[in-house]
Amino acid sequence: MSDANLSGRAAIAGIGQTEFSKESGRTELQLACESVLAAVRDAGLEPGDVDGLVTFTMDTSEEMEVARNLGMREVRFFSRVSYGGGASAATIAHAAMAVAAGMADVVVSYRAFNERSGNRFGNMSGRVGVLPLWLSWYAPYGLMTPAAWVALYARPYMERYGVTNADFGRIAVVDRSHAATNPDAWFYERPITLEDHQSSRWIVEPVLRLLDCCQESDGGVAIVVTSAERARDLPQPPAIVTAAAQGATFDGETMTSYYKDDLDGLPEMGVVGRTLWEQSALTPADVSTAFLYDHFTPFVLMQLEELGFCARGEAKDWATIERLSIGGELPINTSGGLLGEAYIHGMNGITEVVRQIRGTAVNQVADVEHALVTAGTGVPTSGLILSKL
Amino acid sequence: MTADTQFFWDGVKKHRLLIQRCTACRTLRHPPRPMCPTCHALAWDTVEASGRGTVYSFVIPRHPPLPWFPEPYVVALVELDEGTRLVTNLVGIPHDAVTMGMKVRVRYEHFDDDLVLPMFTPEDAP
Ligand SMILES: [Zn+2]
Numbered sequence: 001m002s003d004a005n006l007s008g009r010a011a012i013a014g015i016g017q018t019e020f021s022k023e024s025g026r027t028e029l030q031l032a033c034e035s036v037l038a039a040v041r042d043a044g045l046e047p048g049d050v051d052g053l054v055t056f057t058m059d060t061s062e063e064m065e066v067a068r069n070l071g072m073r074e075v076r077f078f079s080r081v082s083y084g085g086g087a088s089a090a091t092i093a094h095a096a097m098a099v100a101a102g103m104a105d106v107v108v109s110y111r112a113f114n115e116r117s118g119n120r121f122g123n124m125s126g127r128v129g130v131l132p133l134w135l136s137w138y139a140p141y142g143l144m145t146p147a148a149w150v151a152l153y154a155r156p157y158m159e160r161y162g163v164t165n166a167d168f169g170r171i172a173v174v175d176r177s178h179a180a181t182n183p184d185a186w187f188y189e190r191p192i193t194l195e196d197h198q199s200s201r202w203i204v205e206p207v208l209r210l211l212d213c214c215q216e217s218d219g220g221v222a223i224v225v226t227s228a229e230r231a232r233d234l235p236q237p238p239a240i241v242t243a244a245a246q247g248a249t250f251d252g253e254t255m256t257s258y259y260k261d262d263l264d265g266l267p268e269m270g271v272v273g274r275t276l277w278e279q280s281a282l283t284p285a286d287v288s289t290a291f292l293y294d295h296f297t298p299f300v301l302m303q304l305e306e307l308g309f310c311a312r313g314e315a316k317d318w319a320t321i322e323r324l325s326i327g328g329e330l331p332i333n334t335s336g337g338l339l340g341e342a343y344i345h346g347m348n349g350i351t352e353v354v355r356q357i358r359g360t361a362v363n364q365v366a367d368v369e370h371a372l373v374t375a376g377t378g379v380p381t382s383g384l385i386l387s388k389l
Numbered sequence: 390m391t392a393d394t395q396f397f398w399d400g401v402k403k404h405r406l407l408i409q410r411c412t413a414c415r416t417l418r419h420p421p422r423p424m425c426p427t428c429h430a431l432a433w434d435t436v437e438a439s440g441r442g443t444v445y446s447f448v449i450p451r452h453p454p455l456p457w458f459p460e461p462y463v464v465a466l467v468e469l470d471e472g473t474r475l476v477t478n479l480v481g482i483p484h485d486a487v488t489m490g491m492k493v494r495v496r497y498e499h500f501d502d503d504l505v506l507p508m509f510t511p512e513d514a515p
Contacts, residue, residue, distance in 0.1 A: 133391060137420055140506055141478045142458045148450045152466055152476070155446040159489050205449040205461075250426070258466050259419070259474055263446065 007279050010096035011231035011238035012386065014043025014224030015351040020186060020342030023117040024218035031112035032061035033069040035220035039108060040070075043224040044235040050224075052077035052104030054094045056087040056111055056345065066110065077104035081246075083254060084121075085293060085376025086268075087111075088346030089384045093244035095225035105226060111347045112220030120216055122146050134253055147213055147296065149255040150378050151204035154298040156263040158207065161313035165206060168297035169197035171332075172211045172339060174324045175294060179336025182362045186215055187340045212297040214338040221347035223354070232389065239357040239386040242370065243280035247271030248380035255378050264313075266299060269306035269374065272383040277308070280385045282370055284309045287385070289356050289365040290330060291349035291373040294337040299377040307372070307383075326363050334363040349373050350384065357386050393421050396435055401505050404497045407435040408473055419473040440495035441512065442469040449484050463487055467509050481510035 016038025018024070018031050032055075040047050047070035053063040054077075063078045077098040081087035091109035098104045115121065122145035138144070143152065157163065176192045179185035192211060200210040231238035249267040251259045260267065277283060284307060292303045301315035309330060310318035323329045335341045335352040342348055353371040355361040368388065375382040400407035409421040413430035424431055447465040454460055463479040465487070479487055480496060492512040499505055 133394070134420075136394070138476050140504070141464050141476055141508075142450055142455050142462055143464045143476055144455065145450070145453070148448065148464065151448045151450075152446050152464060155448060155489070202449075202451040205451055207448055210452075256476075258446075258476060 005279060006096055006100055006244055007242050008228055008240055009100035010225050010241045011228045012092065012223055012241065012354050013226050013231040013234045013236060013238055014039045014041070014045065015354050016040070016042050016222045017344075017348065017351060018112070018220045020184060020217050020219040020344065020348070022186075022216075022218060024114055028112050028114055028118070029061045029065055029069070031114070031218070031220035032059070032066055032110050032222070035112055035222040036066055036070060036108050036110050039222035039224045042236060043226070045106060045224065047071050048073055050106045050108050051075055052095065052098050052107030054079050054081070054091040054107060054109040056080060056084070056091070057082040058084055059111055059113070061110070061112055077107060081382075083376070083380040085295060085346045086379040086381040088293070088350060088375040088382065089244065089373055090246045090375060090382035092223060092225060092241065092350060092384055093246060093382060096241045096244050099225055099227050105230070107225045108222055109225065109347075110220065110222040111345050113345070114218045115343060116216040116218050118218070134256065138256060146255060147203050147208050150296045150299065151207035153256070153258065153263055153378060154207050157265070157298070157302060160264050161316065163301065163316045165209060165212070166194070166198060167301065167316040168212050169194050170319060170321050170324070171294065171297040171300045172197050174321055175333045175337035175339040177325065178334050178363050179340025182336050182341060185336040185341040186217065187336060207298065208296060214295045214343045217342040217344060219342055219344050221344045221351055223347070223350055237358045238389050239354045240389060241384060242282070242387040243276040243385040244382075245272045245275035245279065246380070246382045247275065252380060257378070266302045266306050266377050268379070268381045269303050269377055269383070272374070272381055273307040276372070276383050276385050280370075282385060286370050287330070287372045288368040289334055289353070289371045290332050291334070291337070291353050291371075292332050293346050293349065293374045293376050294333055294339050295343070295376065300332070303374055303377060307374075326365060331363075331365050334361055334365060346375050353384075353386050357388055393423055397421060400435070401497065401507050406438040406440050406495050406507055408438050408469070408471055409433050410436050417471055417473050419475060436471070438469050438471050442467045442493055442509070444479070444487065444489055444491045444493060445474055447479065447487055447489070465509065467493060478508045479510065480508045481514045
């Protein structure tokens, strides 16, 4: 490991969130400010201590507006990460790099939106006439929604490895069973069965049923990153950033990477996985729990393969309900995931992994030393390994 | 549409399916772009595709219904015999008769306001 390695240099010292709902009743900027303040307070700091901000290119809350509302005096670092949900873990990577390089002392990453009550993804009604160039190849053919983009990508994988929609159902069942015991989850106390999954209506046949698709949510999440050294002296048990990675590969597009050699995996996540293992000097066996971005269930199976938890094509057999549930070998999405808890563009996956490291999760996994979290898939993406001090 | 993609839609209007080709190393590419990723040449021309290919992937979007599409409709990713892929609709075949790897050929569909779209139909369709 070289001196330049980011591993162990920074830590998550605070997490904050609003309630997760279908109609927040307030502006995205207010959600951002509320979650940032909650995260700063959780870290035992004051907004004046914050000197760096990171968010998504898609976020509507300007850094300077957040800083003005919070009364931040001097901001020394700000950056944004592109590619929708692929940005989530990367916002922590950027924050950790800024801290490690001395660009800032305390960086807050945030994401807040009214994705349900405001501008819903895949809703093109407000965009006619300003279709982005890449969409001009798809919109005329009725390939208009994230679900449809993902389904067309996932079909060759299913064909090659004999994966059926019923195999995806196990991911939905696991997520919803974890959500059922999480009071913050939209689907609190509402678990589902495989039969429920198989009888839910097709969204994109024969790949995605309703229960394969994550919900849409309103809410905000913020996360405080500082040096590992400083985090040690703050009130919360630090979640050390043991590895942080971004990944993209040749011939990709935002969500329609149909031109790569073989559509049998998520090569961007392969890049992220290799970087995470190399940076951390850990292996999949060292990870006690993972939050695998679950906007659509097929990509959870592919992530298990790209991250090395099982071999290519084997996830459909490896990903049993027992193995992925609390008490199993690799409990995933212990808050209920984006399917069960809320869709805050993956940021609520990072907070859940932090709670697992702290030992304060509602569905706590025993003896968590290292936990993995991924960002949006089917897009250029990112990932983190967080560890106990 | 931009200067990089104009030729494709101009070709389609004349019922010609054009693929961008690097004039230096002859590599084909789609969707069109200004630079060859293999040799970095900026010069390019086009070749006319045979219009034949295979179904590399396909799905039937069910929800939300789109008012200007009949239900059900098939969205396919067709791999042309020349090697590039494009997203299209399959027409002239019941949605439940489409299979992965099926051989297809191009068919030009005309819509209002001068729009022509290349779609695909089974190779042996009339
Ligand atoms: Zn070339």
